[in-house]
Amino acid sequence: METLVCKNITKSYEKGKKALDRLSFSVPAKGILAVIGRNGAGKTTLMRILATELMPSSGTATMNGIDVVKDAVKMREMIAVLPQESRAVNWMTPLQTILSYLMYRGMDYSEAREKAHEALAGIGMTKLEKTLNSKLSGGQKRKVLVASILASDAPIIFVDEPTTGLDPISRSELWDMLKRLKKTHFVFLTTHYLEEAEKLADTICIIDEGKLKGIGTLGEIRKLVKYQYSIKILEKGKKVKINEGEEVTGEDGFAQIMTTEKEADRLSSRFIKEKVRFSINPMSLEDIFYYVVKKPINAEEEAKDYGTWF
Amino acid sequence: MGRGSNQLIASILVNAIYAMQGYPTWIVNNLLSPISIIILVTFISKGALIGEAIAGALITLFVGTGIMLQADLAHLKNDFKYQDMIVSSPTSAMTYMVGMALSNVIFIIPSLVVILVLAVIYIHASILAFVEVFMVLLLLYLFSVVLGFFLSTFTSDVMQSWSFTGILSLLMTTIAPVYYPITYIPLPYRYAFYLSPTTYAAEIIQNMLGYLPLSTMALALDWIVIIGLSIALFVVAIKKNKWREY
Numbered sequence: 001m002e003t004l005v006c007k008n009i010t011k012s013y014e015k016g017k018k019a020l021d022r023l024s025f026s027v028p029a030k031g032i033l034a035v036i037g038r039n040g041a042g043k044t045t046l047m048r049i050l051a052t053e054l055m056p057s058s059g060t061a062t063m064n065g066i067d068v069v070k071d072a073v074k075m076r077e078m079i080a081v082l083p084q085e086s087r088a089v090n091w092m093t094p095l096q097t098i099l100s101y102l103m104y105r106g107m108d109y110s111e112a113r114e115k116a117h118e119a120l121a122g123i124g125m126t127k128l129e130k131t132l133n134s135k136l137s138g139g140q141k142r143k144v145l146v147a148s149i150l151a152s153d154a155p156i157i158f159v160d161e162p163t164t165g166l167d168p169i170s171r172s173e174l175w176d177m178l179k180r181l182k183k184t185h186f187v188f189l190t191t192h193y194l195e196e197a198e199k200l201a202d203t204i205c206i207i208d209e210g211k212l213k214g215i216g217t218l219g220e221i222r223k224l225v226k227y228q229y230s231i232k233i234l235e236k237g238k239k240v241k242i243n244e245g246e247e248v249t250g251e252d253g254f255a256q257i258m259t260t261e262k263e264a265d266r267l268s269s270r271f272i273k274e275k276v277r278f279s280i281n282p283m284s285l286e287d288i289f290y291y292v293v294k295k296p297i298n299a300e301e302e303a304k305d306y307g308t309w310f
Numbered sequence: 311m312g313r314g315s316n317q318l319i320a321s322i323l324v325n326a327i328y329a330m331q332g333y334p335t336w337i338v339n340n341l342l343s344p345i346s347i348i349i350l351v352t353f354i355s356k357g358a359l360i361g362e363a364i365a366g367a368l369i370t371l372f373v374g375t376g377i378m379l380q381a382d383l384a385h386l387k388n389d390f391k392y393q394d395m396i397v398s399s400p401t402s403a404m405t406y407m408v409g410m411a412l413s414n415v416i417f418i419i420p421s422l423v424v425i426l427v428l429a430v431i432y433i434h435a436s437i438l439a440f441v442e443v444f445m446v447l448l449l450l451y452l453f454s455v456v457l458g459f460f461l462s463t464f465t466s467d468v469m470q471s472w473s474f475t476g477i478l479s480l481l482m483t484t485i486a487p488v489y490y491p492i493t494y495i496p497l498p499y500r501y502a503f504y505l506s507p508t509t510y511a512a513e514i515i516q517n518m519l520g521y522l523p524l525s526t527m528a529l530a531l532d533w534i535v536i537i538g539l540s541i542a543l544f545v546v547a548i549k550k551n552k553w554r555e556y
């Protein structure tokens with residue numbers, strides 16, 4: 001029963017362009033599912049459909065047997081959602097933010113208050129619990145919202161880029177929270193940090209331009225690529241003849257060769273002999289992403305509209 | 311208490327109690343615009359219209375907070391992505407909306423208390439008349455709420471809907487004759503002011519408090535207009551309801 005099943009999920013906001021194009025997959029709804037993809041790939045759209053905030057144009061999805069379109073009311077008992085770009089409401093304090101969210105989930109005032117205190121202690125913000133959100137730093141505000149979601153009793157958690165804007169320490173604190181959480185919860189996470197997906201995820205899902213490019217465990221994702229090693233030639237414009245593998249140009253302008261262990265062996269001994277500067281690494285999720293999507297994840301980040309005032 | 315009431319209270323906390331605690335100047339802002347017109351009308355009329363002016367201030371409070379609801383919701387939805395957190399929670403659209411509507415009535419309570427104190431001192435009417443007035447004010451509030459929603463269907467931008475709110479409250483509560491009887495306006499111009507729904511509500515209230523004699527026919531017409539408009543706008547607003555997006 002603990003599965004997430006999508007069947008031909010399609011979403012077009014306007015005529016013609018599809019934000020999601022016939023997404024079909026079935027994965028265990030356990031641990032952490034990390035969805036990765038470039039800006040505009042459709043991560044948020046998928047999340048909002050599964051979180052009953054947005055209707056798909058067509059297709060169905062079920063989580064633990066509950067249909068997200070038809071049984072939205074039932075689904076909402078089970079999920080808690082941190083939307084992308086959500087901001088802690090200015091005029092409330094962290095305590096009030098968490099408390100009121102828990103009351104929306106149905107808890108009574110005193111229980112919600114107690115849980116809110118606990119949640120704030122859990123993120124080390126007890127001292128700031130009565131400060132207005134508007135006076136907190138961006139990362140602190142983010143943590144307050146994450147804590148609201150985690151304080152809920154929902155067994156399924158959706159978090160859209162939760163670590164964006166957090167400092168490295170806060171980020172690893174949040175990772176620890178998620179790691180603890182995933183033992184008992186199903187976490188649907190989107191991220192631009194492939195390291196995050198690699199560290200946390202039990203299942204990784206790659207989306208590009210609304211299409212599913214791969215889904216599975218890291219091991220399964222690795223199999224999308226025929227190659228095990230990635231060699232970067234640290235000299236611009238250097239031409240290399242390769243017997244096996246593929247060559248691409250990275251965002252830094254250096255040629256990158258993805259290849260088999262045998263070919264990597266041959267090339268590196270040749271480079272050493274010819275004194276060509278290079279680096280060699282096993283294929284990381286970043287390399288795999290690059291290979292599958294043919295573009296680096298962070299290249300040419302479009303200036304996204306984060307809600308301007310003027 | 312049940313879950314539904316916890317969810318209602320959540321809206322009241324978020325949008326009224328915590329808002330007032332966080333930014334108390336809003337309370338002053340709420341109170342000041344009706345008070346300023348009471349002062350204006352009272353002194354210019356040498357005290358003769360003080361009762362009418364106080365009744366007008368009550369109308370202003372309820373209409374103002376009613377139209378504001380839609381902008382408040384849009385602010386929470388678009389600028390904080392707050393509504394998405396609630397949509398995906400066990401709180402239903404109905405509970406959220408009713409809670410938010412209540413919160414905007416509670417938000418004006420401090421101002422209401424001040425103006426009610428003035429009303430008790432300067433308006434000499436029976437308790438029953440006050441109760442009746444209160445019913446009209448509630449109806450007017452609901453009307454303003456749906457009017458706000460109706461207008462919000464023309465824009466998804468909060469800044470723009472705030473400007474609508476400002477324009478609308480000026481038109482309906484300052485330009486329309488709510489602080490004095492419509493009979494102060496010379497006849498040919500009078501008809502123009504009947505374009506504002508608050509004119510009808512003000513007539514009902516002034517009549518109840520004994521400031522404006524009205525024929526049964528005229529009074530019935532006032533009620534019909536207010537109730538009819540509310541229902542018509544309500545239907546449109548319900549149709550445009552976007553809880554879960556498409």
Ligand SMILES: Nc1ncnc2c1ncn2[C@@H]1O[C@H](COP(=O)(O)OP(=O)(O)OP(=O)(O)O)[C@@H](O)[C@H]1O
Nearest residue numbers: 013014019037038039040041042043044045046084
């Ligand atoms: N409300 C909307 N109206 C119209 N088009 C939209 C809307 N929301 C998203 N889109 C479009 O749908 C596509 C997918 O957007 P989505 O927000 O799902 O991407 P994403 O993978 O979450 O990107 P990011 O990493 O930037 O958050 C984009 O082309 C975007 O322009």
Ligand SMILES: [Mg+2]
Nearest residue numbers: 043044045084
């Ligand atoms: Mg997104």
